[in-house]
Amino acid sequence: MSNIAELNPTPLWAHFAKLCEIPRPSKHEDRVVEHIVSFAKARDLSVQLDEIGNIVIKKPATPGMENRKTLALQSHVDMVPQKNADTEHDFLTDSIKPYVDGDWVTAEGTTLGADNGIGVAAILALMESTDIAHPALEALLTIDEEAGMTGAKNLKPGYFEADLLLNLDTEDEGELYIGCAGGVDVNVSLPYTPEAVLPDTEAVKLSVRGLRGGHSGLDIDKGRGNANKIANRIIHAALTQVSDLRIASLDGGSLRNAIPRESFATLVVPSVAVDKVQEIVKSESAQIARELDNEAALDITLEATETPANTLDADSQLTLIRAIRCCPNGVERMSTALEGIAESSNNLARVVTMEENGEHRVKIQCLVRSLSDSARDQHGLNVAATFQLAGAETTLDNDYPGWTPNPDSPLLAMMKDVYKDMTGEEAEVKVIHAGLECGLLAKPYPNWDMVSFGPTIRRAHSPEEKVHIQSVANFWDYFIKVVQAIPARD
Numbered sequence: 001m002s003n004i005a006e007l008n009p010t011p012l013w014a015h016f017a018k019l020c021e022i023p024r025p026s027k028h029e030d031r032v033v034e035h036i037v038s039f040a041k042a043r044d045l046s047v048q049l050d051e052i053g054n055i056v057i058k059k060p061a062t063p064g065m066e067n068r069k070t071l072a073l074q075s076h077v078d079m080v081p082q083k084n085a086d087t088e089h090d091f092l093t094d095s096i097k098p099y100v101d102g103d104w105v106t107a108e109g110t111t112l113g114a115d116n117g118i119g120v121a122a123i124l125a126l127m128e129s130t131d132i133a134h135p136a137l138e139a140l141l142t143i144d145e146e147a148g149m150t151g152a153k154n155l156k157p158g159y160f161e162a163d164l165l166l167n168l169d170t171e172d173e174g175e176l177y178i179g180c181a182g183g184v185d186v187n188v189s190l191p192y193t194p195e196a197v198l199p200d201t202e203a204v205k206l207s208v209r210g211l212r213g214g215h216s217g218l219d220i221d222k223g224r225g226n227a228n229k230i231a232n233r234i235i236h237a238a239l240t241q242v243s244d245l246r247i248a249s250l251d252g253g254s255l256r257n258a259i260p261r262e263s264f265a266t267l268v269v270p271s272v273a274v275d276k277v278q279e280i281v282k283s284e285s286a287q288i289a290r291e292l293d294n295e296a297a298l299d300i301t302l303e304a305t306e307t308p309a310n311t312l313d314a315d316s317q318l319t320l321i322r323a324i325r326c327c328p329n330g331v332e333r334m335s336t337a338l339e340g341i342a343e344s345s346n347n348l349a350r351v352v353t354m355e356e357n358g359e360h361r362v363k364i365q366c367l368v369r370s371l372s373d374s375a376r377d378q379h380g381l382n383v384a385a386t387f388q389l390a391g392a393e394t395t396l397d398n399d400y401p402g403w404t405p406n407p408d409s410p411l412l413a414m415m416k417d418v419y420k421d422m423t424g425e426e427a428e429v430k431v432i433h434a435g436l437e438c439g440l441l442a443k444p445y446p447n448w449d450m451v452s453f454g455p456t457i458r459r460a461h462s463p464e465e466k467v468h469i470q471s472v473a474n475f476w477d478y479f480i481k482v483v484q485a486i487p488a489r490d
Contacts, residue, residue, distance in 0.1 A: 075119030119168030217434030
């Protein structure tokens with residue numbers, strides 16, 4: 001089946017198919033916001049945009065449900081724009097191309113946007129319904145969750161009357177989430193002096209591709225390769241044997257919240273040493289492949305390329321390589337209170353050379369996460385200090401809090417009961433090492449009792465993102481049963 005709008009449940013999949021047609025990368029949500037506002041107005045639903053651009057939709061209770069508590073529903077409208085290097089796709093203009101692959105829906109060479117498009121589609125399907133009993137509903141559809149959570153950060157009090165909130169932004173069926181990690185960006189800028197290309201040299205392009213990548217929170221504990229680290233390791237190994245090797249450009253990773261799958265470096269090598277560097281690349285690649293036995297598609301190549309205009313100076317180059325080697329990457333500490341959950345981590349997300357206003361710099365971006373806000377701040381300072389010792393300028397910004405678990409939540413208790421009645425099994429109650437907006441939403445609405453859940457999504461934030469078809473049907477059925485089990489007002 002190529003038309004995902006025909007999948008079950010049809011109302012949800014039809015909305016998701018429409019979302020796939022509308023470009024909606026983070027910070028470019030205008031078209032999807034316009035679509036959703038038009039959807040609400042066409043159905044005589046109350047709709048407004050808040051000061052930052054979040055969408056608020058309200059729908060009265062159906063007959064017989066007027067005495068139930070008002071329920072808030074929340075998802076984010078933006079998606080992570082990731083694509084394979086050989087995929088032609090402009091996330092600002094092109095539609096996502098979803099298709100059915102066995103038991104899953106995935107996309108052609110790009111992220112799918114099931115994170116968080118399935119949640120948005122479920123909310124729209126319920127808001128559109130005429131035959132589903134429900135209490136008074138208040139939908140909050142936020143912007144820019146993936147690139148800074150600015151929508152949730154800037155939400156103001158006064159828009160909602162609900163005391164209960166369902167966040168539809170987690171990715172394992174049968175799991176109920178009641179807490180999450182906070183995060184902070186570490187931004188690094190290392191200036192360098194460009195030097196003319198040395199004579200009797202050749203330019204080559206080092207390419208690291210084929211890594212699994214993934215979500216820098218959900219997948220950070222899975223031991224996946226980081227393309228920035230791998231490229232840097234190979235360059236360092238080559239430099240120890242070919243001292244006149246120079247870096248001309250670096251372009252690794254793409255987004256702060258995605259584990260880097262690809263990294264590219266243009267190198268200038270003495271002509272007499274090109275074969276030597278090729279041997280080093282092959283040797284290091286073989287070692288890395290053995291170490292990363294979970295990265296079967298890893299592909300590292302060295303090929304001739306056009307001669308660049310200039311290179312990094314030798315001192316800056318060595319300082320940079322050493323700093324990247326020292327930069328913490330991956331899990332820093334596992335939680336002692338929650339078995340199997342990372343407490344603190346860092347993702348060395350982006351490394352790129354650029355020229356700005358006549359100045360040449362290497363820009364590096366990391367995303368630090370932690371279940372503890374104080375540990376988040378300390379690990380962010382540790383990462384920044386690594387680059388400060390190298391003479392780089394660093395800033396820590398875009399911080400957001402974690403969501404403190406409430407195991408005694410009445411909403412959680414009800415949802416566990418509904419799941420047990422529906423499936424005969426116990427729902428798993430979890431805390432996630434990723435950023436959910438619930439921690440931020442609790443600031444303007446401290447009265448909200450919140451639980452997060454969703455269908456099974458794999459490889460979010462990567463072009464291999466996919467959502468399990470049957471789990472979407474199960475998620476929808478459970479969602480509706482929870483909505484209809486909302487208790488009466490006190």
